[in-house]
Amino acid sequence: MRPDIIRKSTDGFRVAPNLLDYQDERRSFSWDLIRAELGVAADGPLNIARLALDRHADGPRAGRTAFRFLPASGEPRSMSFAELARATDRFANVLRALGVAKGDRLYVLAGRVPELYVAVLGALKNGTVVSPLFSAFGPEPIATRIRIGECKVLVTTAELYERKVAAIRDQLPSLQHVLLVGVTEGELPPGTFDLARLMADASDTFAAADTGPEDPALLHFTSGTTGTPKGAIHVHEAALMHFATGRYALDLHPNDIFWCTADPGWVTGMSYGILAPLLHGVTSVVDEADFDAERWYRILQDQLVSVWYTAPTAIRMLMKSGPELRGGYRFPQLRFLASVGEPLNPEAVWWGQEVLGLPIHDNWWQTETGGIMIANLPALDIKPGSMGKPLPGVEALIASRRDDGRVDEVQQNDVVGELALRGRWPSLFRGYLGQEERYRKCFAGELYLTGDLARCDGDGYFWFIGRGDDVIKSAGHLIGPFEVESVLLEHPAVAEAGVIGKPDEMVGEMVKAFVSLKPGFESGEALRRELLGHARKRLGAAVAPKEIAFLPTLPRTRSGKIMRRLLKARELGLPEGDISTLEGGS
Ligand code: ATP
Ligand code: MG
Helix, strand or coil, rough: CCCEEEEEHHCCCCCCCCCCCCHHHHHHHHHHHHHHHCCCCCCCCCCHHHHHHHHCCCCCCCCCCEEEEEEECCCCEEEEEHHHHHHHHHHHHHHHHCCCCCCEEEEEEEECCCCHHHHHHHHHHCEEEEEECCCCCCHHHHHHHHHHHHCCEEEHHHHHHHHHHHHHHHHHHCCCCEEEEEECCCCCCCCEEHHHHHHHHHHCCCCCCCCCCCCHHHHHHHHHHCCCCCCEEEEEHHHHHHHHHHHCCCCCCCCCCECCCCCCHHHHHHHHHHHHHCCCCCCCEEEECCCCHHHHEEEEECCCCCEEEEEECCCHHHHHHCCCHHHCCCCCCCCCCCCCCCCCCHHHHHHHHHHHHHCEEEEEEEHHHHHCCCCHHHHHHEECCCCCCCCCCCCCEEECCCCCCEEECCCCCCCCCEEEECCCCCCCCEECCHHHHHHHHEECCCCCEEEEEHHHHHCEEEEEEEECCCCCCEEEEECCHHHHHHHHHCCCCCEEEEEEEEEEEECCCEEEEHHHHHHCCCCCHHHHHHHHHHHHCCCCCCCCCCCCECCCCCECCCCCCCCCHHHHHHHCCCCCCCCCCCCCCC
């Protein structure tokens, strides 16, 4: 058996972590100190893109690479802070010339191409609210989100426009301007602009828009794991959180090469794929291609990545690809690994340690929180399976809702309840677009209630139990799917596991598991029995699954989360609900 803890020792760090003394840093932390560092006054002007870019473009880091884009094939293209600052000024001027104002909404629908990054940051400079769409969305999810957010400007590629938007354009009355990337000579569809032309004609100096800390900056749709995606609104002041968490949870240092693998279509790809590294003046690698295990190992090696932020689904795919593939690569620069989006099974934390030579640091947050809240911090011991501890500036607790709607703080250790966060922080969402009532329901006094269930142990580490909707009530026990899935993943045959509660007359809900297998393993009665036995031995009969079904792959959101609600709906023959974010759907 592996130990329950991975100890950190000061002499084990190649670079001293930014946060060495957890208690001390929590005590001395204040948002005013962060403001002072970034040179902003509490109620003075604040623009997230100016902080992220112009601060460096006007200083000693002007010539440093901000982004290194890796196309699917061909040579990497680099853009320095100074180049990016000028290009984004140009884009802001393009918007101004079109009459796009502060507060208007601009959506981006493109792969991870340079133009997307320029459009996002340029729009923010203009005070225009940005909403990223995932480029694999089909026409329906695109139309729904454009309607919810009354999108005025869309930046997309000529190819995606033809394939997904042209046919529905007349159903989108708010959409006034479409700016296309990659237009071929003489072929501009009606009602669109060639972005390259507009950029060529625009000036590369832009007078700052007068945004303040509370002005809306970003509109992020949630992953849709539990239902219809919600549009969460974030303000310019969120930059403070991106900066602070980049320092504490991702341990960004000035000379790092950072790779956040999340697509900017999701909040992680925006907050940490774009904003946090820029705020720190750090170089980011952007891979334009889709996941491929060998390619990813090669990027880690050839791009000299030092800090890597990825997700459990990607880690599980690397684990599935086997150790032989990894064998040919070397990563002497790599010094810090982190993961977000789903619970990180202990097996995956250990895989990092054993196969990459570094443990993976799980951290927890949501679209609504706008930034990392709870993390396994670089200098703290890791308890594999735990999300870690709240960051400086964040107060997390376990709450329980009474029947009359009142909310109490749970004082005892290891009692399961709803994960809550106290107070207000800069990147906390300021609303669900068009759903005021739903937004209000997330708060009780000074608490924000996350909808996730967790417990806190005696050392202050938080443990994820499950999403409120996914937790299984069986014969009086509360069973978190994560615990059961983690045990199934310990078995060498299992690549992925998803666990649901299936209505049962005797016990209320019985635990059913769906698993997909690693290459070289055959599904069948013998393996089913072996897995049931393994789970019973590790979890006990009350918690272990009673049924196991084999699937070629599990249904996942495009951001990589297992959709347990879909496993359940399919199992019970119920309607599938909103599947706009389902991977492989459209
Ligand atoms: P929706 O709200 O539309 O159902 P979603 O909650 O998956 O979708 P996101 O905001 O992208 O949308 O995801 C946040 C959620 O992901 C968290 O509330 C939590 O359930 C889960 N999550 C994120 N990170 C972790 C983690 N490290 N451990 C466990 N769960 C995590
Ligand atoms: Mg959610």
